[in-house]
Amino acid sequence: MIAEHIPVLLTEAVEALISDRDGLYVDGTYGRGGHSFEILNRLSQRGSVLAIDKDPEAITDAKRRFDQDLRISLFHGSFACLPELLVDKGLEPVSGILLDLGISSPQLESATRGFSFQTDGPLDMRMDNTTGETATEWLQSASKDHIAFVIKEFGGERYAWRIANAIVRERLKAPIFSTNRLAEIIKKAHPSWIRGQHPATKSFQAIRIHINRELKDLDYFLERVVDTLKIGGRLVVISFHSLEDRRVKRFIRSQERGQILPRNLPIPDSDRLIRLVKVGSAIKPSSAEIARNKRARSAVMRVAERIA
Numbered sequence: 094m095i096a097e098h099i100p101v102l103l104t105e106a107v108e109a110l111i112s113d114r115d116g117l118y119v120d121g122t123y124g125r126g127g128h129s130f131e132i133l134n135r136l137s138q139r140g141s142v143l144a145i146d147k148d149p150e151a152i153t154d155a156k157r158r159f160d161q162d163l164r165i166s167l168f169h170g171s172f173a174c175l176p177e178l179l180v181d182k183g184l185e186p187v188s189g190i191l192l193d194l195g196i197s198s199p200q201l202e203s204a205t206r207g208f209s210f211q212t213d214g215p216l217d218m219r220m221d222n223t224t225g226e227t228a229t230e231w232l233q234s235a236s237k238d239h240i241a242f243v244i245k246e247f248g249g250e251r252y253a254w255r256i257a258n259a260i261v262r263e264r265l266k267a268p269i270f271s272t273n274r275l276a277e278i279i280k281k282a283h284p285s286w287i288r289g290q291h292p293a294t295k296s297f298q299a300i301r302i303h304i305n306r307e308l309k310d311l312d313y314f315l316e317r318v319v320d321t322l323k324i325g326g327r328l329v330v331i332s333f334h335s336l337e338d339r340r341v342k343r344f345i346r347s348q349e350r351g352q353i354l355p356r357n358l359p360i361p362d363s364d365r366l367i368r369l370v371k372v373g374s375a376i377k378p379s380s381a382e383i384a385r386n387k388r389a390r391s392a393v394m395r396v397a398e399r400i401a
């Protein structure tokens with residue numbers, strides 16, 4: 094049986110997000126709708142939610158779960174397309190945007206999606222399994238250098254080169270079609286196992302991040318997000334990986350610095366055009382939440398508000 098998804102930092106995220114009960118809010122990572130449900134609960138009958146997910150199964154879930162609630166509209170695609178989506182739908186900038194990054198428990202635990210080495214299945218790993226390259230296809234055609242780079246950069250795996258070598262050697266015998274076979278190849282190539290962690294953990298995470306362009310989508314989204322928010326609108330991002338959180342943190346910090354102007358120009362700070370500021374410090378789940386939901390342990394939430 095596939096696990097339910099338990100939403101992380103649910104109350105904290107929704108409280109930080111909502112400032113106007115009649116507003117339009119974007120849930121950029123619908124998953125199984127835990128956050129969307131709570132947002133709708135707190136909105137008036139005039140408020141609404143635009144829920145986005147790359148995964149068609151998430152959108153199917155949303156159609157079923159919210160078929161009676163006319164306040165929610167759905168979009169199958171990436172949150173990186175939000176500016177175009179708002180234009181297409183004729184919508185104004187929104188009152189708040191939530192991103193709860195990474196993958197959901199049903200994605201991770203469903204053998205047919207190929208995200209996990211715990212259960213054997215086709216090595217797919219696409220959040221949007223209607224388009225793009227599967228992990229099998231990528232591992233079959235990518236150069237050894239590129240495989241090593243991805244595993245090192247996105248997984249922080251010290252033995253990325255050994256693992257890439259083993260993958261390239263093994264793929265000559267036959268394409269790597271299954272999660273178990275990839276996990277076994279990595280296990281054999283990995284010289285140093287950490288107690289309590291499967292040696293393929295970091296490599297699987299890295300390949301998933303690459304296949305789904307997770308960091309590229311986040312960068313592109315952040316580049317253009319300010320204009321999609323109303324003044325007073327909030328951006329709330331929950332990250333599960335230091336590479337994501339670092340991007341969000343740097344983005345907010347650079348926005349707070351405003352336009353970079355030459356130092357010697359007699360321009361007052363008020364002319365620096367600061368459009369977005371940080372709200373509070375980074376928030377992490379309590380130990381009680383982590384005890385209830387192990388997945389929450391690496392979560393970090395950051396909040397920012399558009400001010401101009």
Ligand SMILES: C[S@@+](CC[C@H](N)C(=O)[O-])C[C@H]1O[C@@H](n2cnc3c(N)ncnc32)[C@H](O)[C@@H]1O
Nearest residue numbers: 100122124125126127128146147148171172193
């Ligand atoms: C951690 S889950 C979200 C869980 C959700 N907040 C809930 O409570 O049920 C992340 C979801 O975001 C989706 N996702 C990840 N990156 C995305 C992107 N760039 N665009 C749209 N959806 C994305 C994944 O497919 C997954 O369903």
